[in-house]
Amino acid sequence: MSDDSKRVLDKSLAYLIGPIDEAKDQGIGWRRELIRLSEEYKLKIKFLDPTNKLKGLQQEVGTEQDRIARYRTRGRWKDLSDFMKVIVRVDLRQVDFSDFVIAKVDKSIHMCGSYHEIFVADIEKKPILAIIKGGKKNAPAWLFGILDHNLMFDDEEECVKYLVKINDGDVELDDRWVLLRKQLDEI
Helix, strand or coil, rough: CHHHHHHCEEEEEEEEEEECCCCCCCCCHHHHHHHHHHHHCCCCCEEEECCCCCCCCCCCCCCHHHHHHHHHHHHCCHHHHHHHHHHHHHHHHHHHHCCCCEEECCCCCHHHHHHHHHHHHHHCCCCCEEEEECHHHCCCCCHHCCCCHEEEECCHHHHHHHHHHHHHCCCCCCCCCCCHHHHHHCC
């Protein structure tokens, strides 16, 4: 690891985008693995994880998925709409607040909200790193018009190793990388 002055990503904030509703593990596994690897590689990135939201924010995994299912089964569309509007607002706000996003894309899992979050991050000109199940050859063609194919990775470890290169100053960042956290400490 390079000296601390080159630790570009210290205090940065990344939002983790990926399917929850249709994922077998509610999208928890890959997120935990990415965070674990980041810690193992001594990255000091903070993660906004929609499967493990900050205290006080409406959750969407575990018993909340049961609530969503009950609303659907019972045809309680207004309740479902009210509940989901909070989740959508909170998750999109986390995209807004993040310095960059990491998205897990798996074409075999329907991911309505994930694509929405990716497109919002793109509109905001944020860096978008994508972990593509089965490699970039399996990425939806549309994403090649949105994402930089050089930021598409086969798995969590390949993505984290790229973050290490950024952190060590071995990758030149373009103007999408607006990292304010260190400067905010000085205000």
